[in-house]
Amino acid sequence: xxxxxxGDFKTxxxxxxxxxxxxxxxxxxxxxxxxxxxxxxFVIDSYWANAVLVPFLIYAIAAIGLNILTGYxxxxxxxxGGFMAVGAYAVYKLMTAFPGVPIVIHIVLxxxxxxxxxxxxxxxxxxxxxxxxxxxxxxxxFFLVWLFNKVPxxxxxxxxxxxxxxxxxxxxxxVTGPATTASAKYLICLTFAVVLAWxxxxxxxxxxxxxxxxxxxxxxxxxxxGVNPLTAKLSAFAVSSFFVGIAGALLFSVYLGAAEASxxxxxxxxxxxxxxxxxxxxxxxxxxxxxxxxxxxxxVLLKNLLVVQLGWPTDxxxxxxxxxxxxxxxxxxxxxxxxxxxxxALTKEKLxxxxxxx
Amino acid sequence: xxxxxTTPDGRQIGPVLLDLKNITLRFGGVEAxxxxxxxxxxxxxxxxIGPNGAGKSSMLxxxxxxxxxxxxxxxxxxxxxxxxxxxxxxxxxxxxxxQNIALFDGMSVLxxxxxxxxxxxxxxxxxxxxxxxxAEREETANREQVEKIIDFLEIQNIRKTPVGRLPxxxxxxxxxxxxxxxxxxxxxxxxxxxxxxxxEKEDMCRFILDVNDEFGTTIALIEHDMxxxxxxxxxxxxxxxxxxxxxxxxxxxxxxPEVISAYLGVAHE
Numbered sequence: 001x002x003x004x005x006x007g008d009f010k011t012x013x014x015x016x017x018x019x020x021x022x023x024x025x026x027x028x029x030x031x032x033x034x035x036x037x038x039x040x041x042f043v044i045d046s047y048w049a050n051a052v053l054v055p056f057l058i059y060a061i062a063a064i065g066l067n068i069l070t071g072y073x074x075x076x077x078x079x080x081g082g083f084m085a086v087g088a089y090a091v092y093k094l095m096t097a098f099p100g101v102p103i104v105i106h107i108v109l110x111x112x113x114x115x116x117x118x119x120x121x122x123x124x125x126x127x128x129x130x131x132x133x134x135x136x137x138x139x140x141x142f143f144l145v146w147l148f149n150k151v152p153x154x155x156x157x158x159x160x161x162x163x164x165x166x167x168x169x170x171x172x173x174x175v176t177g178p179a180t181t182a183s184a185k186y187l188i189c190l191t192f193a194v195v196l197a198w199x200x201x202x203x204x205x206x207x208x209x210x211x212x213x214x215x216x217x218x219x220x221x222x223x224x225x226g227v228n229p230l231t232a233k234l235s236a237f238a239v240s241s242f243f244v245g246i247a248g249a250l251l252f253s254v255y256l257g258a259a260e261a262s263x264x265x266x267x268x269x270x271x272x273x274x275x276x277x278x279x280x281x282x283x284x285x286x287x288x289x290x291x292x293x294x295x296x297x298x299x300v301l302l303k304n305l306l307v308v309q310l311g312w313p314t315d316x317x318x319x320x321x322x323x324x325x326x327x328x329x330x331x332x333x334x335x336x337x338x339x340x341x342x343x344x345a346l347t348k349e350k351l352x353x354x355x356x357x358x
Numbered sequence: 359x360x361x362x363x364t365t366p367d368g369r370q371i372g373p374v375l376l377d378l379k380n381i382t383l384r385f386g387g388v389e390a391x392x393x394x395x396x397x398x399x400x401x402x403x404x405x406x407i408g409p410n411g412a413g414k415s416s417m418l419x420x421x422x423x424x425x426x427x428x429x430x431x432x433x434x435x436x437x438x439x440x441x442x443x444x445x446x447x448x449x450x451x452x453x454x455x456x457q458n459i460a461l462f463d464g465m466s467v468l469x470x471x472x473x474x475x476x477x478x479x480x481x482x483x484x485x486x487x488x489x490x491x492x493a494e495r496e497e498t499a500n501r502e503q504v505e506k507i508i509d510f511l512e513i514q515n516i517r518k519t520p521v522g523r524l525p526x527x528x529x530x531x532x533x534x535x536x537x538x539x540x541x542x543x544x545x546x547x548x549x550x551x552x553x554x555x556x557x558e559k560e561d562m563c564r565f566i567l568d569v570n571d572e573f574g575t576t577i578a579l580i581e582h583d584m585x586x587x588x589x590x591x592x593x594x595x596x597x598x599x600x601x602x603x604x605x606x607x608x609x610x611x612x613x614x615p616e617v618i619s620a621y622l623g624v625a626h627e
Contacts, residue, residue, distance in 0.1 A: 013501040014494070202489040206497060207472075207479045214462050214473050221460035224422055225540065226448035226477050235483065283464065 019201055036190055041183040049182035056296045057189040058250045063276040063288035064200045065243025071282035072204055073236035074216025075125050079137035081269030082144035083241050084248030085261050086114045089154050091249035092163040096156060103168040111246040118241020125233045141270055148261035164258040176253045185254050196243055201285050212236050279332055281341025290340040298325055365592050372400030375576055376544060381430035383416055390416040392600040403570055403577045405587045408597035414580045418546050422454050423447030449477050453542035455533045457549045463522040467532050470521055474539030475500045504539055511535050527558040547579040551586055
């Protein structure tokens with residue numbers, strides 16, 4: 001009844017092109033942001049931060065990154081884990097080499113380094129597409145993880161072969177290292193997630209986004225009306241890898257604290273993020289958040305239900321949990337092949353007309 | 359006719375804009391186009407006709423840079439055009455529509471038409487990421503131009519609809535809108551009326567004539583509907599088996615014995 005555009009007239013093209021054209025939508029998102037920034041940091045405890053919110057935000061960033069490449073530009077990638085590893089090792093090398101530089105700059109630089117690596121591994125996309133490209137990016141996944149394991153320079157010759165994040169602070173608050181509080185972890189991830197989601201939205205509603213989608217929908221026609229496929233595809237790889245690299249940097253430095261390439265950034269990570277965007281919805285920023293929430297929250301919910309509420313043994317619960325998550329993924333894809341974002345869009349379309357559908 | 363001519367309905371046709379000289383195109387051993395020359399003049403509506411498989415679409419693909427001919431020269435605005443990528447040809451001022459609609463199905467009508475203006479939008483990736491400065495100004499300015507085209511083609515009510523949901527006739531119109539958005543010097547239309555009913559054909563004819571009249575756009579079109587071709591076009595090229603068998607005004611072509619035999623067959627006695 002309140003959720004509709006009737007009476008909400010736009011008088012300029014600028015207004016018409018905004019992110020949330022419906023007033024209620026706009027206020028809803030502002031309210032969520034206000035709660036996320038002003039309320040949650042004061043009530044969050046380390047269980048909520050470590051089990052739910054921080055991984056959700058970090059995976060949402062990675063999912064937005066992969067969604068730009070796969071959902072918007074139509075280039076399938078199975079190298080997400082490898083690119084996250086690039087971000088993680090880049091931020092580690094930068095943190096240890098230049099301890100005086102603020103950590104935020106290191107994280108952004110790690111994203112930039114990953115963007116360069118992403119462009120290199122994106123070069124095959126100029127010749128091949130679809131499954132063949134997926135296999136080419138799979139090679140990136142295995143090569144990068146192998147590289148970080150085999151070349152000791154990347155982990156500063158540490159005996160364990162692991163990388164460990166030293167303590168770094170923002171305005172006196174520790175955001176990496178063992179002394180970090182739950183709210184500091186949460187706030188830095190939230191800030192990155194919000195800013196990056198906003199950037200992703202701007203890119204995808206502008207001309208770059210249209211070029212990506214044109215390449216995705218019909219590459220030959222796109223080229224004939226003036227899209228240079230080289231720059232369109234490589235810019236998608238660059239932007240996507242930038243996002244994924246920042247997610248990897250945050251995952252290592254803020255969330256895990258210590259990591260080892262094949263364990264933390266293996267092929268499982270690539271598939272996890274790919275599942276997130278498929279379940280959430282290809283070509284949707286909201287879908288990236290929804291998919292990340294689904295795959296991060298569901299195991300936590302099930303564990304609480306089975307172990308805490310029903311008192312099942314932990315190992316049994318862990319296996320049942322895998323089966324339920326798998327079954328739910330299949331169920332969701334059969335019910336709505338376009339993901340949670342499409343489900344949400346349909347609900348909104350119905351709400352616009354409610355309660356007078358005719 | 360060196361510097362143009364006047365059409366029977368009084369339109370002034372300018373000098374040669376696109377000149378094709380001795381074009382030959384081969385696919386392996388098959389000669390799709392055999393030594394064809396013709397020109398397209400500023401402001402005229404030029405039709406290419408011929409039976410199925412005559413090489414008309416190949417000719418259009420040569421003009422739009424999708425195929426590179428083995429022999430021959432293409433002169434555009436008085437300059438010889440070297441081998442070019444299709445997106446480079448688009449920047450010279452050629453836009454086209456396709457025989458099988460080639461719209462971007464996942465995008466809205468508005469976004470599809472906005473894509474046509476990509477060569478007018480030069481904001482950096484950084485400016486677009488922040489939606490600040492040049493990116494935002496360009497977006498608004500180009501949206502205004504696109505709205506003019508939307509008004510012109512009478513598709514205001516579907517501007518936010520995803521293209522995949524539209525019926526065939528409207529898709530053809532959106533594709534024309536996307537080509538027009540590029541403000542081309544030459545507009546290439548590959549069978550703009552294929553598969554349309556009489557009413558839709560009449561609409562499309564009206565739009566083609568209006569585009570030519572209001573924007574002064576030069577138009578080259580391929581069409582099978584002879585009535586449409588003879589009514590719309592100023593000059594007609596007739597192709598058969600990759601050869602040019604006729605070239606001239608609709609009346610000249612209609613009375614050309616070779617054209618008649620290609621279309622109707624020859625009586626064998």
